[in-house]
Amino acid sequence: MIFFQSDWLGAALRIAVTTGTIFGVLVYFLVYAERKVSAFIQDRVGPNRVGPLGLLQGLADGVKFIFKEDLQPANVSKFLYAFAPYAAVFPAILAFAAVPYGLREIDGKMVPVAIANINAGVLFTISVSSLGVFSIILAGWASNSKYPILGGLRAAAQVISYEIPLGLSIMSVLLLAGTTDFYGIVQAQNESVWFVFLCPLGFLLFLISVFAETNRLPFDMPEGETEIIGFHSEYSSLKFAMFFMAEYANMVTVSCVGVLLFLGGWEFLPGYSWQDLSLAIGLDLLNHPVLWFVTVVWFLTKLSFLLFLFIWVRWTLPRFRYDQLMRLGWKRLIPLSLFNLILTMVVTVWMVWR
Amino acid sequence: MTSWLFYGFSAFAVAFAYLVILLRNPIHSGLALIGSFFCVSGLFVLMHAPFLGVIQILIYTGAILVLFLYVMMLLNLKEQQKEDRLWQTVARYVALLLIPLGWMFSLKVLNFQRLVSRSLPEDFGSVHSVGQQLLGSYVLIFEVSSVVLLVAMIGVVVLTQKKSMENPR
Numbered sequence: 001m002i003f004f005q006s007d008w009l010g011a012a013l014r015i016a017v018t019t020g021t022i023f024g025v026l027v028y029f030l031v032y033a034e035r036k037v038s039a040f041i042q043d044r045v046g047p048n049r050v051g052p053l054g055l056l057q058g059l060a061d062g063v064k065f066i067f068k069e070d071l072q073p074a075n076v077s078k079f080l081y082a083f084a085p086y087a088a089v090f091p092a093i094l095a096f097a098a099v100p101y102g103l104r105e106i107d108g109k110m111v112p113v114a115i116a117n118i119n120a121g122v123l124f125t126i127s128v129s130s131l132g133v134f135s136i137i138l139a140g141w142a143s144n145s146k147y148p149i150l151g152g153l154r155a156a157a158q159v160i161s162y163e164i165p166l167g168l169s170i171m172s173v174l175l176l177a178g179t180t181d182f183y184g185i186v187q188a189q190n191e192s193v194w195f196v197f198l199c200p201l202g203f204l205l206f207l208i209s210v211f212a213e214t215n216r217l218p219f220d221m222p223e224g225e226t227e228i229i230g231f232h233s234e235y236s237s238l239k240f241a242m243f244f245m246a247e248y249a250n251m252v253t254v255s256c257v258g259v260l261l262f263l264g265g266w267e268f269l270p271g272y273s274w275q276d277l278s279l280a281i282g283l284d285l286l287n288h289p290v291l292w293f294v295t296v297v298w299f300l301t302k303l304s305f306l307l308f309l310f311i312w313v314r315w316t317l318p319r320f321r322y323d324q325l326m327r328l329g330w331k332r333l334i335p336l337s338l339f340n341l342i343l344t345m346v347v348t349v350w351m352v353w354r
Numbered sequence: 355m356t357s358w359l360f361y362g363f364s365a366f367a368v369a370f371a372y373l374v375i376l377l378r379n380p381i382h383s384g385l386a387l388i389g390s391f392f393c394v395s396g397l398f399v400l401m402h403a404p405f406l407g408v409i410q411i412l413i414y415t416g417a418i419l420v421l422f423l424y425v426m427m428l429l430n431l432k433e434q435q436k437e438d439r440l441w442q443t444v445a446r447y448v449a450l451l452l453i454p455l456g457w458m459f460s461l462k463v464l465n466f467q468r469l470v471s472r473s474l475p476e477d478f479g480s481v482h483s484v485g486q487q488l489l490g491s492y493v494l495i496f497e498v499s500s501v502v503l504l505v506a507m508i509g510v511v512v513l514t515q516k517k518s519m520e521n522p523r
Binding site (some may be wrong): 163 | 381411416
């Protein structure tokens with residue numbers, strides 16, 4: 001097994017497997033779940049023609065996207081027009097590089113399962129996923145058309161605005177945990193309580209701003225059908241599919257961050273860790289070879305809960321008007337998140353002094 | 355290995371910086387600047403300062419360049435159509451010659467790549483140690499710069515406020 005002996009090949013394999021899983025499996029099933037859940041909410045059946053239970057519908061859609069004509073309007077800025085979809089996908093994949101999604105044991109030490117285990121993991125993920133806004137700006141501008149540029153301006157303003165409450169709510173978690181390392185944050189939640197109970201306001205702010213960041217309803221102004229046409233209206237075929245996939249990949253990444261920061265990551269239940277479970281069932285899970293499998297599956301369970309919340313909200317709430325969106329962002333969420341941050345500071349200092 | 359990464363990042367940083375002033379289209383220049391910032395961030399990581407590297411991307415690329423591109427998009431600057439004067443053409447080629455020379459000079463004579471392979475304390479450049487430094491020995495400079503930023507922020511608010519008072523809606 002030369003693959004696992006060489007560091008480089010091992011890393012390449014790990015990257016390929018992880019990104020392949022995100023894009024091939026998670027995004028695929030997320031799109032499927034979106035359609036099925038929306039059908040359930042609207043009392044329809046949903047996709048049920050292609051394959052058993054319509055499971056192959058995504059494949060059929062993919063083939064459709066590939067064989068569609070890749071139309072390029074006249075007078076677009078050629079390089080940037082082609083570059084913008086990549087600018088959407090690249091941060092979406094790269095942001096996942098520092099996200100751990102399980103726990104395993106190497107030489108008696110607990111190590112998170114991740115592509116790269118970075119000291120400043122939270123900062124890395126946030127900074128890279130904030131680069132996605134470039135694709136919106138570039139796609140709108142490069143299309144050389146009035147509607148996409150207006151849509152791009154609005155979408156970019158929305159994403160930039162909601163990054164502030166997002167960052168501030170994440171900062172409150174960093175304060176509580178005292179580290180910027182995902183593993184350390186999960187450890188801190190294991191030792192105290194999950195941060196969703198310790199700072200529920202922060203979790204709420206995080207959720208709201210994440211909905212706006214990933215352009216999901218109720219904040220899907222950039223791509224809402226009834227709104228002004230969005231930034232990618234001049235795109236067709238695979239280029240459009242790339243924007244589409246990047247959106248879903250972003251959803252997966254931010255949900256992972258949400259699980260890690262607020263829902264205890266791969267930990268079992270609030271106040272009941274894997275250690276307690278191993279004591280209860282008499283099987284030392286923490287030193288068992290299946291540990292990584294159990295934790296990854298548990299992590300995916302929590303992840304799918306958050307992703308379900310995304311879909312649920314999308315098919316339940318109506319869309320905000322653009323001025324309402326901006327008012328909510330700047331006049332409600334930012335002061336609230338500042339208040340949350342100060343409250344967290346006070347709580348942290350009080351806990352240290354006590 | 356790290357030395358080769360250093361060569362690559364520094365060469366690309368310089369090349370992108372050259373493209374920033376060479377390209378005619380302001381949006382293309384902005385993108386080249388992003389490339390340059392990415393390479394500089396890679397250099398920071400190589401110099402055992404991962405925090406600075408991430409912050410470089412977070413602030414310069416994720417915030418400042420986004421606003422630059424946003425404003426350029428609003429102004430809708432056109433590509434510069436004017437023909438170059440002779441001295442501009444000459445200056446471009448002289449720069450093309452001088453930049454690799456300067457790069458090699460800094461590598462060979464000033465020996466910059468030693469920065470990536472020096473031995474440092476364990477937590478050098480981590481978030482914790484940067485925080486300790488900022489709020490420890492450099493607390494005065496840190497606070498003064500934050501006051502300067504606050505003044506700028508209040509200034510912007512006051513200036514825009516005054517304008518809208520002169521022309522009430």
